[in-house]
Amino acid sequence: MIDAESMLSLMKGRQSDRRYLSKPVERDKIERITEAGRMSPSACNGQPWHFVVVDDPALRDQVAAATESVILRMNAFVREAPVLIVVVREKSNFTSRAGDLIKQKDYSLIDIGIATASMVYQATAEGLGTCIIGWVDDRRIRKVLGIPASGKVELVICAGYTDNRLREKLRKPPGEVISYNRY
Amino acid sequence: MIDAESMLSLMKGRQSDRRYLSKPVERDKIERITEAGRMSPSACNGQPWHFVVVDDPALRDQVAAATESVILRMNAFVREAPVLIVVVREKSNFTSRAGDLIKQKDYSLIDIGIATASMVYQATAEGLGTCIIGWVDDRRIRKVLGIPASGKVELVICAGYTDNRLREKLRKPPGEVISYNRY
Numbered sequence: 476m477i478d479a480e481s482m483l484s485l486m487k488g489r490q491s492d493r494r495y496l497s498k499p500v501e502r503d504k505i506e507r508i509t510e511a512g513r514m515s516p517s518a519c520n521g522q523p524w525h526f527v528v529v530d531d532p533a534l535r536d537q538v539a540a541a542t543e544s545v546i547l548r549m550n551a552f553v554r555e556a557p558v559l560i561v562v563v564r565e566k567s568n569f570t571s572r573a574g575d576l577i578k579q580k581d582y583s584l585i586d587i588g589i590a591t592a593s594m595v596y597q598a599t600a601e602g603l604g605t606c607i608i609g610w611v612d613d614r615r616i617r618k619v620l621g622i623p624a625s626g627k628v629e630l631v632i633c634a635g636y637t638d639n640r641l642r643e644k645l646r647k648p649p650g651e652v653i654s655y656n657r658y
Numbered sequence: 659m660i661d662a663e664s665m666l667s668l669m670k671g672r673q674s675d676r677r678y679l680s681k682p683v684e685r686d687k688i689e690r691i692t693e694a695g696r697m698s699p700s701a702c703n704g705q706p707w708h709f710v711v712v713d714d715p716a717l718r719d720q721v722a723a724a725t726e727s728v729i730l731r732m733n734a735f736v737r738e739a740p741v742l743i744v745v746v747r748e749k750s751n752f753t754s755r756a757g758d759l760i761k762q763k764d765y766s767l768i769d770i771g772i773a774t775a776s777m778v779y780q781a782t783a784e785g786l787g788t789c790i791i792g793w794v795d796d797r798r799i800r801k802v803l804g805i806p807a808s809g810k811v812e813l814v815i816c817a818g819y820t821d822n823r824l825r826e827k828l829r830k831p832p833g834e835v836i837s838y839n840r841y
Binding site for chain 2: 479510516589
């Protein structure tokens with residue numbers, strides 16, 4: 476059992492880490508992290524996802540390069556992360572896609588968010604830092620990793636050990652977004 | 659600190675609960691749950707969300723009715739849940755919306771999924787059962803709760819105490835969706 480205060484502390488302690496130590500991440504940690512993703516809830520249990528763990532240094536560099544924008548000076552830190560988890564969105568099941576049509580929204584994007592959060596919180600419990608990258612070159616990563624055209628690379632999760640003294644202290648405060656019974 | 663095995667057990671213990679006890683849920687639990695949502699990561703820290711906690715029985719019944727489909731025989735159980743958390747998607751910030759345009763995807767739907775997962779896992783740590791409902795009548799719920807047209811109701815999270823002997827045992831097994839270094 477996890478007590479409620481510890482759980483909230485874990486979530487509050489998570490931040491988007493953009494510095495990693497080169498120390499490799501153990502495979503049993505990775506396995507628990509992806510297991511957390513795999514067990515996540517999804518619309519009609521469609522599980523519209525596939526996770527590719529990239530810890531081979533050469534492949535990791537190629538995937539990292541496909542998240543970088545030299546012009547916007549973004550995501551150069553991704554290649555520092557010893558592990559990248561590539562989150563591929565797959566076609567969902569029939570009932571979920573019927574729901575998409577009727578309700579005119581793409582539940583599978585929400586599902587991808589849920590599974591990603593599960594992996595990030597498991598990684599936090601494993602003592603790892605993470606950063607979720609949404610800026611990805613889908614086509615290029617698919618080519619590097621042999622992902623079929625039916626899948627779409629939506630996110631890349633960076634994971635690795637961090638130097639706690641170096642963890643970035645700055646984060647924007649969250650807004651007031653909660654109300655009771657009325658908006 | 660939460661140890662990694664306990665965290666994974668918590669996630670594996672979560673299921674979509676469709677039976678609730680009428681026992682009310684304490685407000686301090688609700689506050690920690692929504693706090694977990696509020697602290698969640700989002701694209702460019704855009705926080706494109708607003709959470710409305712509905713625990714007033716009359717309003718709760720009206721929101722529940724807006725998730726039900728009599729024809730499809732769906733979601734009649736929602737009115738049993740003592741608390742509903744209505745997840746409203748708001749317009750994100752400029753940088754995140756610029757990303758949407760360039761990358762042609764709606765990051766805010768992913769963000770909504772992440773925040774929802776945070777709330778569900780905090781609720782689990784609080785000893786509550788949950789079920790995420792994606793089948794919602796956005797317009798009707800907006801009217802009931804006074805949500806402005808700029809917001810869109812994407813999900814409703816049911817939360818409440820459950821009778822462990824009655825918890826539904828059946829869930830479809832998750833698929834094999836993890837690979838290493840290649841798809």
